[in-house]
Amino acid sequence: MVKHKTSALQESQGISNSEITNASSVAxxxxxxxxxxxxxxxxxxxxxxxxxxxxxxxxxxxxxxPEHSQKxxxxxxxxxxxxxxxxxxxxxxxxGVGKSTFIEAFGSFLTSIGKRVAVLAIDPSSSISKGxxxxxxxxxxxxxxxxxxxxxxxxxxxTLGGVARKTRESIILCEAAGFDIILIETVGVGQSExxxxxxxxxxxxxxxxxxxDELQGIKRGIIEMADAIVINKADGSNINLAKATVSDLKKIxxxxxxxxxxxxxxxxxCSSIENKGISDIWNIIQEYIQITxxxxxxxxxxxxxxxxxxxxxxxxxxxxxxxxxxTVKTELNNQLKLIEQNKxxxxxxxxxxxxxxxxN
Amino acid sequence: MVKHKTSALQESQGISNSEITNASSVAxxxxxxxxxxxxxxxxxxxxxxxxxxxxxxxxxxxxxxPEHSQKxxxxxxxxxxxxxxxxxxxxxxxxGVGKSTFIEAFGSFLTSIGKRVAVLAIDPSSSISKGxxxxxxxxxxxxxxxxxxxxxxxxxxxTLGGVARKTRESIILCEAAGFDIILIETVGVGQSExxxxxxxxxxxxxxxxxxxDELQGIKRGIIEMADAIVINKADGSNINLAKATVSDLKKIxxxxxxxxxxxxxxxxxCSSIENKGISDIWNIIQEYIQITxxxxxxxxxxxxxxxxxxxxxxxxxxxxxxxxxxTVKTELNNQLKLIEQNKxxxxxxxxxxxxxxxxN
Numbered sequence: 001m002v003k004h005k006t007s008a009l010q011e012s013q014g015i016s017n018s019e020i021t022n023a024s025s026v027a028x029x030x031x032x033x034x035x036x037x038x039x040x041x042x043x044x045x046x047x048x049x050x051x052x053x054x055x056x057x058x059x060x061x062x063x064x065x066p067e068h069s070q071k072x073x074x075x076x077x078x079x080x081x082x083x084x085x086x087x088x089x090x091x092x093x094x095x096g097v098g099k100s101t102f103i104e105a106f107g108s109f110l111t112s113i114g115k116r117v118a119v120l121a122i123d124p125s126s127s128i129s130k131g132x133x134x135x136x137x138x139x140x141x142x143x144x145x146x147x148x149x150x151x152x153x154x155x156x157x158x159t160l161g162g163v164a165r166k167t168r169e170s171i172i173l174c175e176a177a178g179f180d181i182i183l184i185e186t187v188g189v190g191q192s193e194x195x196x197x198x199x200x201x202x203x204x205x206x207x208x209x210x211x212x213d214e215l216q217g218i219k220r221g222i223i224e225m226a227d228a229i230v231i232n233k234a235d236g237s238n239i240n241l242a243k244a245t246v247s248d249l250k251k252i253x254x255x256x257x258x259x260x261x262x263x264x265x266x267x268x269x270c271s272s273i274e275n276k277g278i279s280d281i282w283n284i285i286q287e288y289i290q291i292t293x294x295x296x297x298x299x300x301x302x303x304x305x306x307x308x309x310x311x312x313x314x315x316x317x318x319x320x321x322x323x324x325x326x327t328v329k330t331e332l333n334n335q336l337k338l339i340e341q342n343k344x345x346x347x348x349x350x351x352x353x354x355x356x357x358x359x360n
Numbered sequence: 361m362v363k364h365k366t367s368a369l370q371e372s373q374g375i376s377n378s379e380i381t382n383a384s385s386v387a388x389x390x391x392x393x394x395x396x397x398x399x400x401x402x403x404x405x406x407x408x409x410x411x412x413x414x415x416x417x418x419x420x421x422x423x424x425x426p427e428h429s430q431k432x433x434x435x436x437x438x439x440x441x442x443x444x445x446x447x448x449x450x451x452x453x454x455x456g457v458g459k460s461t462f463i464e465a466f467g468s469f470l471t472s473i474g475k476r477v478a479v480l481a482i483d484p485s486s487s488i489s490k491g492x493x494x495x496x497x498x499x500x501x502x503x504x505x506x507x508x509x510x511x512x513x514x515x516x517x518x519t520l521g522g523v524a525r526k527t528r529e530s531i532i533l534c535e536a537a538g539f540d541i542i543l544i545e546t547v548g549v550g551q552s553e554x555x556x557x558x559x560x561x562x563x564x565x566x567x568x569x570x571x572x573d574e575l576q577g578i579k580r581g582i583i584e585m586a587d588a589i590v591i592n593k594a595d596g597s598n599i600n601l602a603k604a605t606v607s608d609l610k611k612i613x614x615x616x617x618x619x620x621x622x623x624x625x626x627x628x629x630c631s632s633i634e635n636k637g638i639s640d641i642w643n644i645i646q647e648y649i650q651i652t653x654x655x656x657x658x659x660x661x662x663x664x665x666x667x668x669x670x671x672x673x674x675x676x677x678x679x680x681x682x683x684x685x686x687t688v689k690t691e692l693n694n695q696l697k698l699i700e701q702n703k704x705x706x707x708x709x710x711x712x713x714x715x716x717x718x719x720n
Binding site for chain 2: 073076077080081083084165168169172221303306307308309310313314315317318319322332335336339340342343344345346347348349350351353354
């Protein structure tokens with residue numbers, strides 16, 4: 001069979017329903033799937049580390065049905081006391097850097113030392129394509145079969161905020177299901193790195209080797225976020241180049257201010273295909289956890305992240321509701337025209353619109 | 361007399377009121393100053409290029425008295441049809457880069473070729489110290505006496521948004537008073553560069569020479585904003601170093617994506633003290649205006665800036681009003697505690713607070 005690089009979720013070839021011959025059974029199974037799962041059952045399942053229950057729980061969280069949303073909140077509340085015990089690691093890097101193969105190698109290493117690993121993703125582009133960066137599970141052949149690993153593609157939503165919220169809530173369910181390590185992958189479209197950065201304990205940037213051009217490939221602002229930069233594909237003829245890149249990046253990192261975590265970002269290299277340098281990365285992360293637990297930055301950061309998401313959600317809701325009001329929409333257009341005609345200033349226009357809305 | 365580097369506005373030495381002997385005259389003058397100026401008179405004065413009227417107009421805009429604010433809006437409305445005809449240039453750079461001496465040299469050059477130049481400033485730090493980066497007019501000895509120049513220190517306000525608004529409104533008055541070129545200086549504290557960038561046509565970054573360490577001195581995000589980087593103090597033993605820095609910076613700028621303006625940022629050097637390279641900078645700006653007028657980016661950008669300030673003002677007002685509500689303050693603290701205790705999520709907490717507020 002020819003291997004296509006399309007999403008495994010969209011695969012239809014090779015799936016046969018010949019074993020099920022009773023049409024009414026099929027209908028029954030399908031209808032059962034649509035029933036809202038019983039929350040108590042789900043909670044028990046998740047706490048018992050049942051990944052099928054975890055999957056259904058995340059599907060409930062991702063649902064846009066308002067009735068489901070109430071149930072999802074109940075589920076989250078029940079899971080919360082059992083959450084917060086994992087290490088959350090964000091992984092980013094440009095397409096082609098080898099994120100999937102890295103996660104395959106890193107995740108397999110972690111399960112080999114007794115960890116349970118959940119892999120989530122934030123992919124704002126999937127909102128449009130309804131595809132997903134983690135859909136291509138064929139690239140994670142080993143991890144997908146690993147009973148101590150759980151892989152879930154990115155949620156789809158109209159906004160990055162929506163995707164981020166669903167991912168953040170999924171983290172809670174994964175933690176309640178006893179996963180020690182949560183890997184959150186992002187392709188880095190738009191502000192998605194910032195969203196991931198604000199929900200993880202450790203942020204890892206994957207880079208390729210590059211002679212002197214390192215800066216070109218790195219999106220501004222990402223370096224400041226990174227707790228470690230890892231040069232992937234340090235294998236074959238690439239090894240010496242990787243060493244040079246590591247040394248160059250160390251120099252560049254030296255130019256940045258010290259982080260409030262007291263942590264000095266590390267640069268390392270690895271080969272995901274040859275499974276080399278993978279344990280070093282885990283050592284770096286362990287060192288980070290040790291240092292930031294000791295100086296309490298670890299818990300301070302989580303509290304700050306919670307505060308950030310609370311305020312962000314409120315701000316987004318406030319402005320979203322305001323700007324979606326029909327009167328506001330009309331007045332906004334009118335005022336913009338008046339500004340263009342030099343008849344009012346943006347500030348006077350803002351006051352005018354805020355006044356009109358208050359009266360209504 | 362010993363020359364102190366304190367604000368000229370706070371100077372008391374050398375000021376004598378011996379010529380005014382009548383105490384009641386002094387009281388009358390002082391009381392007159394407090395009277396709200398007549399708007400029609402102010403408008404006429406400003407349109408007649410009377411800088412005293414312009415100064416009083418800006419003071420009115422900067423006033424926090426609500427009664428003044430209504431008058432200020434009237435004044436702005438009357439000036440608006442005569443505004444928008446200048447070139448607005450933002451100037452930033454770290455302390456010590458020589459912004460004042462540069463503005464002295466550049467401003468004097470501009471008046472020498474027949475331009476009228478207004479110099480404003482955005483200094484959020486002055487909100488606290490009540491000082492001002494342009495207070496030290498002693499560094500602009502020539503420009504301050506130039507009848508075709510107008511220098512105004514930064515407005516003081518509680519927030520950067522407040523300072524920015526007042527500066528943006530001052531631009532309108534300066535333009536109505538016939539100033540062709542508005543220079544807006546900022547020290548670059550916090551987000552002040554972003555604020556200046558969003559109200560100017562051309563953004564100029566002043567840099568010092570530096571052997572290989574150029575990146576260290578440049579705040580992230582500033583390079584992307586700059587339409588030109590000018591190496592100041594390219595004089596004496598610094599000349600060769602300046603040439604090397606220009607060449608290095610050109611290479612670095614090459615790594616960035618092309619701007620939507622179609623403009624490729626320029627790198628140049630100058631000596632403000634020796635008055636060298638100053639006209640080159642004006643040539644760069646003229647070229648920019650020519651290109652962006654032709655491709656209509658110039659007006660598009662101004663419209664986008666207006667839209668930005670309109671939306672920003674509304675968003676700020678909405679969140680400010682919401683978070684200053686006493687019920688919200690109390691509930692926010694309660695919910696944050698519940699989040700820390702793993703009893704709710706930031707998203708559920710946000711919904712809860714928004715619901716409570718809607719009911720009240």
